[in-house]
Amino acid sequence: MVEIQKRMRILFAVFVCIVIFLMGSMFRNFDSIVSSFVMTFILFIGFAILWTMMSKQLTRLYRERIIRVALEETFDHFVYEPEQGFSKQTIYDTNLFPKGNTYTSSDLVRLQLNGNTIEIADVKIEDVTTDDNGTHVSTYFTGKWMMMKSKKPIESKLYIIDRDNRNSRPKGWLFKGKELEKVSMESIAFNKQFTVYASNPHDAFYVLTPQVIQGVINLDDHNLSVYQDKDKTHVAASGSKPFVNVTIFSNLDEINERNRVKQQFETILEFIKFYGIESEGES
Template identity: 30%
Template sequence: MTMTLGEIHAKKRRYETTFVVCIISFFLPFGIVVFFPRLGILIFPIAGGVSLLAYKSFNDFKVLSNQYKRHYVEAELKKVLPQCVFDPEKGFTEEQVFKTKLLKKHSRYHSEDYLKGDIQGKTFESADVLIQDVRSGGKSSHVVTIFQGRLFIIDFEKRFRQNVYLMPNRVMFSKMYEGMTRVDTESITFNKKFDVYSENHISAFYLLTPHFMEKLMAFSKVAKNTYFGFVKNKMYVAVDTRKDAFDLTMFQPIDVESFEDVKTEVNLIKDLIAMIPS
């Protein structure tokens, strides 16, 4: 049975309310015991029951998030990409992501919301990717998000002349491109935005026409940082949006604007494909 966005929103609010009530109910008995110590024996049974209810509410919310993706997100995606296949529980493997050489491996990795379809006659795959690093400082540690966004892998029939990578300026991945040439274009603005690595200058200049560079910089509409790779017969685009594109989040409004972001990304990729020299 298909759920409407209104029904999903109503369930979301119900689970959020239940979760808040559970949190309050968990701590309230401890306050009561201060004034009525004899009731202390009841704390642990109450806390245990409330914890189980909170856990169930949290799991129900995760199920609802998947239902939202299955019933609503998929339908919205098909408006942009009619023949696409969407699997919210599937993602890219670590090997698939890190062999692109766009993103560096760190201690935590997760991928979901797999999407496959056709853009401008080219087969593509896409998925949400989260890369985090756990960093320690003395007795404490903290988690740093390195990348959070979508990765696109687009297949071409023909190979690119040489491999070309574009990194956000000042991202310290230079060791990943040892043996390649750092290329500066004639555009000062572009050079401030991207570091370009290629197997030779000619291949980079052949690909990076002024109009093409304009389209690459247009990705700033949807993300602060975007990574590009033109490798063998594949084009890689990693868009660091710092959010999960389609997940429901507790106590946050449903982000229907994420569909517009994906639509913008797809349209920009269409433009890039159309401008790549044959």
């Protein structure tokens, strides 16, 4: 991978130098403007093709040598599908975040823990608009998204929103017309950092035991927001780095990168430990 990064840097430097040379030729000799423009255009097409091929190769190697190896060293049973992710409708139906006009999801991981399936993937939700002043991008969510089966099913909908996730505002315009009540828990520290909404407040106290509340507080720096509907639980970790986190200019150390990926999964396992999934044999 480091060798590919070096080749991409060289390619980029050569491309910039040639473009500067051609632009200089155009200003020195106006008769060569057309030919220089054509050569620049052809050069750009060739550069784009080579760059795309090398970027795909770098991403593919990163996924195989970093992400897959980190998974193999951490879990006994998993399925890793780099090109797959969660469907847009599945994520939008939670109403955890606004619906942007641009949605991507990739690097889907399925884990088998205690006889149940845990699904994790990268998700990005953006709203891209263009006006006379240019293109504007509003990022509603970027980070890890997890789905799991809770061992405490409820009949209502429950939202646990980190106050740092300003794009997620239950009871506001996003949840207009929905029967949700704001619920204050017994922990002052928890209420300062999280807002809880439920269509049945009793379910909030049923799910959010003192142990769960303390666990959520301990993971506060991960900007977690939770949505539970019956036994299906969604966890959104806003701002977490994507699984594939490499550029041509990044200082790539494979061991450090694997440890970074492992740390992301350790956070997920810690959440599962206190929030709970349905263990094998339970109902």
